[in-house]
Amino acid sequence: MYDLIIIGGGPAGVSACVYAARKKLNTLVIASEIGGQSTVSAGIENWIGTPIISGFDLAKNFEKHIKLYENKGLDIKKETVTEIKDENDFITIKTKNSSYKSKALMYCAGSSRRKIQAQGAKDFEHKGITYCATCDGPVFTDMDIAVVGGGNAGFETALQLAEYTKSVTLLNRSPSYNADQITVKKAFENKKISGILNAEITEFFGDGLLEGLKYKDDTKKEHTLKINGAFIEIGLIPETNLIKNLAETNQMGKIIVDPKTQKTSNNRIWSAGDCTDGLYHQNNIASGDAVKALENLFISIKKEDI
Numbered sequence: 667m668y669d670l671i672i673i674g675g676g677p678a679g680v681s682a683c684v685y686a687a688r689k690k691l692n693t694l695v696i697a698s699e700i701g702g703q704s705t706v707s708a709g710i711e712n713w714i715g716t717p718i719i720s721g722f723d724l725a726k727n728f729e730k731h732i733k734l735y736e737n738k739g740l741d742i743k744k745e746t747v748t749e750i751k752d753e754n755d756f757i758t759i760k761t762k763n764s765s766y767k768s769k770a771l772m773y774c775a776g777s778s779r780r781k782i783q784a785q786g787a788k789d790f791e792h793k794g795i796t797y798c799a800t801c802d803g804p805v806f807t808d809m810d811i812a813v814v815g816g817g818n819a820g821f822e823t824a825l826q827l828a829e830y831t832k833s834v835t836l837l838n839r840s841p842s843y844n845a846d847q848i849t850v851k852k853a854f855e856n857k858k859i860s861g862i863l864n865a866e867i868t869e870f871f872g873d874g875l876l877e878g879l880k881y882k883d884d885t886k887k888e889h890t891l892k893i894n895g896a897f898i899e900i901g902l903i904p905e906t907n908l909i910k911n912l913a914e915t916n917q918m919g920k921i922i923v924d925p926k927t928q929k930t931s932n933n934r935i936w937s938a939g940d941c942t943d944g945l946y947h948q949n950n951i952a953s954g955d956a957v958k959a960l961e962n963l964f965i966s967i968k969k970e971d972i
């Protein structure tokens with residue numbers, strides 16, 4: 667029986683590991699891979715204390731850091747969790763070949779970006795199509811770009827990119843925007859930003875790198891838009907299927923946590939990072955929230971009130 671099982675090897679899971687090990691909790695981390703979503707990023711420029719690092723190197727550092735504690739209170743299993751059960755007095759975690767038990771669970775399974783479905787979309791991923799303005803935006807300085815999505819994330823991305831790109835065209839599939847009115851107004855006051863409603867993207871094209879996209883309007887007429895970059899902001903899919911029957915989730919499937927403690931509605935489960943209902947999704951935030959959770963769950967374990 668472990669004191670704690672951590673699921674996830676992204677910044678939230680890894681931060682939880684370091685704090686759990688240093689607090690001498692008997693801990694197991696289970697992760698399909700160590701690194702998390704930003705492993706694919708060419709250059710991360712906002713991991714505090716490190717001016718620039720590739721996602722690959724950040725993942726290597728994460729692994730190096732947790733390996734310092736391996737077999738000194740921390741067990742590391744690169745496996746995929748398939749089932750989680752609350753047995754009242756403990757939690758059972760199953761992977762394909764094994765089963766583990768713990769008093770507490772730290773759930774950090776993150777999320778994945780909802781991918782756009784259109785001809786060429788897969789071919790131009792990381793060759794013009796990107797899912798992270800904060801990470802990849804500056805590459806498109808002085809270029810014409812599109813943002814796909816009409817929610818707050820889409821508009822905030824457009825405003826951020828307009829600071830340095832030549833033009834930003836916001837394409838939204840539906841006839842109106844879901845974003846807050848104030849944000850919509852602010853965006854369209856910016857001369858660089860324009861919007862197209864009822865735009866159903868049918869194709870991305872280019873010769874090696876993205877050169878444009880095609881979309882159909884509500885009359886099914888096809889149009890072409892020449893762009894160098896397309897930022898897709900059509901939502902995140904939280905990885906919460908395994909846990910949604912054990913801890914409360916919101917209408918978007920994100921785990922509801924107490925922001926002071928990161929505790930879920932389940933007395934034995936804490937969570938941090940992109941799978942939670944926290945408002946912002948960044949590496950530093952995932953890491954900090956996991957630390958907060960560890961401070962809190964450590965007290966619960968020591969007081970034996972779980």
Ligand SMILES: Cc1cc2nc3c(=O)[nH]c(=O)nc-3n(C[C@H](O)[C@H](O)[C@H](O)COP(=O)(O)OP(=O)(O)OC[C@H]3O[C@@H](n4cnc5c(N)ncnc54)[C@H](O)[C@@H]3O)c2cc1C
Binds near residue numbers: 701
């Ligand atoms: C392309 C890209 C670039 C980004 N660049 C930046 C950036 O420059 N700066 C920044 O601050 N943020 C960036 N982000 C956002 C950042 O990556 C996320 O906010 C952060 O990774 C969230 O961390 P997390 O630990 O919550 O989850 P994730 O990073 O999603 O990690 C989830 C972990 O859980 C594991 N897991 C999931 N399900 C299971 C399962 N069933 N069994 C076992 N393991 C499981 C995964 O293998 C993974 O290890 C970027 C995101 C993307 C997609």
